[in-house]
Amino acid sequence: MLKLDVMGRYLKLMICGWLPPSKIKMSDVYQLGGDVIVDAQCRLIYQFRSHDPSRRPAVCDLIKALRKIGI
Numbered sequence: 001m002l003k004l005d006v007m008g009r010y011l012k013l014m015i016c017g018w019l020p021p022s023k024i025k026m027s028d029v030y031q032l033g034g035d036v037i038v039d040a041q042c043r044l045i046y047q048f049r050s051h052d053p054s055r056r057p058a059v060c061d062l063i064k065a066l067r068k069i070g071i
Helices: 005-017 022-026 059-068
Strands: 035-040 044-049
Touching: 035 059, 044 059
Parallel strands: none
Antiparallel strands: 035 044
16 A cells, blocks of 8 residues: 555645656556665666655755766
């Protein structure tokens, strides 16, 4: 079952006029998200594993990781 905060985000988008693509019926709505940063040599620099689809890393954490590789 979808968590309330995830359902809330979908509801806000739908109120603003967004409709999920018909392809979403075939998607895994329970899939968890994540964010990664990989450098030019394909080395993993940063990894954030989400415990639910609505969680994302803090922007300051992403900036710190990018600064480590000189970006």
